Every structure is written in C-alpha cells, then in structure tokens.
Amino acid sequence: xxxxxxxxxxxxxxxxxxxxxxxxxxxxxxxxxxxxxxxxxxxxxxxxxxxxxxxxxxxxxxxxxxxxxxxxxxxxxxxxxxxxxxxxxxxxxxxxxxxxxxxxxx
Amino acid sequence: xxxxxxxxxxxxxxxxxxxxxxxxxxxxxxxxxxxxxxxxxxxxxxxxxxxxxxxxxxxxxxxxxxxxxxxxxxxxxxxxxxxxxxxxxxxxxxxxxxxxxxxxxxxxxxxxxxxxxxxxxxxxxxxxxxxxxxxxxxxxxxxxxxxxxxxxxxxxxxxxxxxxxxxxxxxxxxxxxxxxxxxxxxxxxxxxxxxxxxxxxxxxxxxxxxxxxxxxxxxxxxxxxxxxx
Numbered sequence: 259x260x261x262x263x264x265x266x267x268x269x270x271x272x273x274x275x276x277x278x279x280x281x282x283x284x285x286x287x288x289x290x291x292x293x294x295x296x297x298x299x300x301x302x303x304x305x306x307x308x309x310x311x312x313x314x315x316x317x318x319x320x321x322x323x324x325x326x327x328x329x330x331x332x333x334x335x336x337x338x339x340x341x342x343x344x345x346x347x348x349x350x351x352x353x354x355x356x357x358x359x360x361x362x363x364x
Numbered sequence: 365x366x367x368x369x370x371x372x373x374x375x376x377x378x379x380x381x382x383x384x385x386x387x388x389x390x391x392x393x394x395x396x397x398x399x400x401x402x403x404x405x406x407x408x409x410x411x412x413x414x415x416x417x418x419x420x421x422x423x424x425x426x427x428x429x430x431x432x433x434x435x436x437x438x439x440x441x442x443x444x445x446x447x448x449x450x451x452x453x454x455x456x457x458x459x460x461x462x463x464x465x466x467x468x469x470x471x472x473x474x475x476x477x478x479x480x481x482x483x484x485x486x487x488x489x490x491x492x493x494x495x496x497x498x499x500x501x502x503x504x505x506x507x508x509x510x511x512x513x514x515x516x517x518x519x520x521x522x523x524x525x526x527x528x529x530x531x532x533x534x535x536x537x538x539x540x541x542x543x544x545x546x547x548x549x550x551x552x553x554x555x556x557x558x559x560x561x562x563x564x565x566x567x568x569x570x571x572x573x574x575x576x577x578x579x580x581x582x583x584x585x586x587x588x589x590x591x592x593x
Contacts, residue, residue: 259425259428259431261401263431264400264401264404264425264431265407266431267421267425267431267432267434267435268404268407268408268411268412268421269411270435271408271411271412271417271421271434271435271438271439272408272411272412274435274439274442275411275412275413275414275417275438275439275442275445276411276466276467278439278442278443278445278446278449279445279448279449279466279467279469280449280462280463280466281445281446281449282445282446282447282448282449282450282451282452282453282466283449283452283453283456283462283465283466284462285449285450286449286450286453286454287453287458291450294579297579298575298576298579299447299450299451300451301544301547301575301578301579302447302450302451302572302575303447303448303451303452303474303478304478304535304538304539304544304547304548304575305547305548305550305551305571305572305574305575305578306444306447306448306551306568306569306571306572307471307474307475307478307531307534307535308532308535308539308548308551308552308571308574309551309552309554309555309567309568309571309574310444310471310528310531310555310568310571311528311531311532311535311552312528312552312555312556313555313556313559313567313568314416314524314527314528315525315528316556316559317559317560318524319564320559320560320561320564321560323524326522326525327519327522327524327525327528328525329525330522330525330526330529331525331528331529331532334525334526334528334529334532334533335529335532335533335536338529338532338533338536339536344372344376344379344533345375345376345379347529347530347533348379348380348383348526348529348530348533349526350529351522351525351526351528351529352383352521352522352523352525352526352529353522354522354525355519355522355524355525355526356520356521356522357522359519359520359522
C-alpha cells in the first residue's frame with residue numbers, strides 16, 4: 259500500500275471513530291429521551307461491556323483463545339465477586355493465565 | 365479533577381495504565397516489525413485510540429489487505445462507542461470539553477465511570493482514566509515502535525487475561541438487579557455463540573439483544589432502582 263493511501267486510510271478510520279464517539283454526547287444533548295429509552299441506554303452499556311468481556315476472554319479473533327486466558331479471567335471474576343481489591347483481581351487474572359502457560363496449558 | 369478523584373480509584377487507573385503501556389509497546393513493535401512505517405502505530409494511537417481496532421487495522425494492512433476493507437473492519441469494532449456515548453454523554457460535558465472528552469471514550473474510561481456511584485466521582489474517573497490512558501498508551505506505542513521491545517508476546521505475562529478481568533471487575537457492581545443480570549447473561553451468550561461466525565465487533569453489538577430482553581422481562585412497571593450512570 260502506498261504511503262498516501264495508508265495515511266488516508268488511517269485518517270478516515272480516525273474521523274469515523276471520532277464520529278462514533280461524538281454521536282452519543284451530541285445527540286443525547288439535543289433530544290430528550292423517554293425514561294424507558296434512557297433505561298435501555300444505561301442497560302446497553304453494561305450489557306455491551308459484559309459481552310465484550312465474554313468474547314475477549316474466550317476468543318482470539320474467531321478462534322478459541324485456549325484455556326489459560328478464560329481461566330485467568332474466571333479467577334479474576336471470582337475474586338471480584340468476593341470483593342477483593344482491584345489490584346488483586348487484575349494481577350491474579352494475569353498470573354493465572356501466565357502460570358498455566360508456563361505449565362504448558364495452551 | 366485529580367483532587368476530586370478517590371485515591372484508590374487513582375491507583376487502580378495507574379495499574380491499568382501500566383498494563384496498557386506494555387500492550388502499546390508490543391503494538392508499536394509488532395507494527396514496525398511487519399515492515400510498516402514508524403509513523404503508522406503512533407498516528408493510529410493518537411487519532412484512533414482504540415487498541416482492538418488498531419490491532420485489526422495493522423493486521424489487515426500487514427497481510428496486504430485492501431485499505432477500504434481494513435478501515436471498514438476496524439470501524440465495525442469501534443461502533444460500540446455509539447451506545448457508550450449516550451451513557452457517558454453527561455460526563456463528557458459541553459463545548460470544547462465535549463470535543464476532547466468524546467475522544468477519551470474507551471472501554472476502560474466508560475467502565476471506570478460506571479463503577480462509581482457518586483456523579484462527581486464518575487466524571488473524575490472518566491476523565492482521569494481517559495487522559496491517563498491516552499498518555500500511557502501513546503508513550504508505550506512510541507517506545508515499542510522506536511526501540512522494539514523485549515516483550516515479544518504480552519500473553520506470556522497473562523495480559524490478555526488481565527484486560528477482560530479489568531472490565532469485569534468494574535462492571536460487576538452494576539449487575540445488582542436480576543433484570544440487569546438476565547440482560548447481561550443473554551448478551552454474553554449471544555456474543556459468545558456468534559463470535560466464530562461474524563466479523564469482529566458485530567457479536568458484541570448483537571449482545572444488545574440482551575438489553576432488549578432485559579427491559580422486556582422487567583415488564584412495564586418501572587422499578588424504583590434505575591441502572592447506574
């Protein structure tokens with residue numbers, strides 16, 4: 259790909275992403291959402307984040323990510339449920355995945 | 365903002381920053397290692413500022429893919445920012461704040477905001493996380509792109525498990541009511557089942573079906589407790 263084509267592609271991606279990001283704050287300010295729609299929007303963010311966590315915990319693009327990653331996320335999740343400090347949750351998730359890989363678990 | 369921010373939240377953001385910088389360094393090193401120009405990872409990290417989409421874009425370009433396809437695939441991954449924006453719109457503010465604050469909208473800043481109960485803390489967490497990650501991510505990418513990195517694979521450190529765990533820990537307190545939990549489970553299952561078959565980004569968006577189900581299953585009687593943010 260030529261330098262100029264690559265540059266244009268990056269800028270289009272940047273502008274498009276920025277438009278996605280700006281849409282909510284801009285539109286949300288102009289239109290009054292009904293309580294029901296507002297409730298949906300609040301719920302939507304929680305659901306999107308949980309869907310994102312699940313998909314990235316189990317898959318690497320479209321392939322199964324192996325056992326170490328979901329195991330690490332699960333350990334982190336259990337610790338978070340037990341109200342462990344955030345640092346403990348994150349470090350335990352990483353250490354579990356790294357440790358399992360060291361033991362040869364994919 | 366920094367003074368308002370709870371100390372423990374600031375520390376948590378710092379930890380995510382550190383992990384993000386490491387992933388950024390590997391992103392920079394991978395991109396330059398694929399014979400792509402030095403400016404590419406740096407410019408992407410400033411103007412796109414979304415890890416998953418950046419990795420997708422560079423992967424497709426490095427594989428000799430068509431630029432239009434690379435842009436389309438990466439935009440699809442970033443489409444989730446539209447619904448995010450409706451939730452964090454009031455945290456972003458107006459005028460120039462809106463123009464800057466919108467660009468700081470990433471999974472982590474949204475999740476950190478969501479995890480705070482107090483509106484002032486919510487705004488502080490959103491901005492502090494967004495700004496800190498903007499700085500750390502870009503420094504990481506630059507260092508990796510210029511110097512290469514000793515870390516060839518951040519998976520060796522389990523960082524691929526750390527990021528979902530970060531978001532999970534932040535979103536858990538929002539799963540208080542059965543209706544929200546039901547919606548989240550449906551969304552997660554939909555995303556899980558469709559990921560092998562659909563283009564990246566779409567399965568997570570389809571997870572929104574869960575939010576529709578969650579709202580319906582609640583019936584028309586309004587609950588006294590609203591979902592957070």
